[in-house]
Amino acid sequence: MISLYDDFLPWFYSVLPEISHDCALHGLQIEGRPYLKRIGFAVSVTQEVCERALSYEIDTLIVHHGLFWNKQMLRGPIFGALKKHFEFFICNQISLLGAHLPLDIHPLWGNNVLLGQKIGLTDPIVYEKGLLWRQKISHSSKKDFFEHCTRMLSVKNHNLLDMQDAKEIHDLWIGWCTGAGGSFLESLPYCDVFLTGEVPERSWELAKMQNTLLMTLGHDDSEIYGIVGLKEECARHYGKNIELFLL
Numbered sequence: 001m002i003s004l005y006d007d008f009l010p011w012f013y014s015v016l017p018e019i020s021h022d023c024a025l026h027g028l029q030i031e032g033r034p035y036l037k038r039i040g041f042a043v044s045v046t047q048e049v050c051e052r053a054l055s056y057e058i059d060t061l062i063v064h065h066g067l068f069w070n071k072q073m074l075r076g077p078i079f080g081a082l083k084k085h086f087e088f089f090i091c092n093q094i095s096l097l098g099a100h101l102p103l104d105i106h107p108l109w110g111n112n113v114l115l116g117q118k119i120g121l122t123d124p125i126v127y128e129k130g131l132l133w134r135q136k137i138s139h140s141s142k143k144d145f146f147e148h149c150t151r152m153l154s155v156k157n158h159n160l161l162d163m164q165d166a167k168e169i170h171d172l173w174i175g176w177c178t179g180a181g182g183s184f185l186e187s188l189p190y191c192d193v194f195l196t197g198e199v200p201e202r203s204w205e206l207a208k209m210q211n212t213l214l215m216t217l218g219h220d221d222s223e224i225y226g227i228v229g230l231k232e233e234c235a236r237h238y239g240k241n242i243e244l245f246l247l
Contacts, residue, residue, distance in 0.1 A: 001035040003034065003035055004031075004032075008036055008060075009028060012027060012097065016099050016102040019101045019102055023070055023100070024100035025066060026098060026102060027099075029068050029098050030090065032060060033094075035059075036060050036095075037243065038245065039244050040052070040060070040061045040244075040245045040246075041244065041247065042227065042246070043220040045061070045063055052245075053247060056247070058094065058245060058247075059094060061095070061097070061247070062227070063096070065098070065220075066096060067082065067096065099230065101130075103223075104179065104223075105130025106226065107130075109230060111223045111226035114229055115225050116176060119153065121137070121174060123135060128187075131177055131184075132175065132188060133175065134189065135173075136172065136173050137174060139171070140169065140171075142163050142168075142213045143160065143166040145193055146166075146215070154217060154218070154221055155215050156216050156218045158214065158216070159207055159213065163213055172193060173191045173192050175191035175194045176194065176195040179223055180196070180219060181194075185206050185207060190210065192213065193213045194213070194214050195216075195222075197221065199214065228246065
């Protein structure tokens with residue numbers, strides 16, 4: 001067994017240091033059992049994830065989207081779904097850890113670097129403190145790159161039909177940001193193509209005005225890569241001393 005405080009948390013904070021501008025509480029959010037044997041990994045805390053956690057008898061859950069946001073320790077009342085989540089972790093003595101922006105920007109197994117690698121983008125330029133990525137590819141068209149992405153990813157929505165130059169062959173600048181990256185369309189250096197998890201409605205009009213092919217993958221679907229990468233890093237460090245599950 002591995003000690004939560006003496007072993008696991010020091011390792012966790014060493015591979016994923018806290019980021020000052022993160023809106024989420026990083027690391028331990030709810031304390032469970034003092035020793036770890038079975039760890040679950042998921043993008044978000046959902047009812048389905050909690051049910052799987054019980055079925056796998058895990059003692060620690062690590063997620064990208066935890067329960068504490070804006071670094072406020074719940075100044076208001078705890079009720080509804082949040083109350084049920086707290087009851088679940090406390091009553092079942094399961095620890096909850098969150099890794100938000102540190103997991104987005106990690107250069108080796110973060111959400112953005114692994115999403116880029118998934119579609120063959122391995123030499124990016126990084127902006128916005130690691131949240132925004134951009135790379136140029138040669139001799140392609142928006143239509144060809146779109147079809148490549150649909151083979152590699154689950155594209156939920158797109159504006160390919162708005163692209164009058166969709167079949168033109170030239171160099172393309174590809175930009176991406178996992179999660180909710182639509183606001184970056186206003187500050188990003190021009191991109192021919194932009195991929196993210198979800199966008200506000202105005203982003204579609206902005207993309208049309210900029211002649212940018214916009215693809216959305218779903219917020220959680222775009223951020224599964226970092227959780228898988230963290231699970232694999234945990235396996236490399238602890239080996240057979242602990243059991244790991246993707247929930």
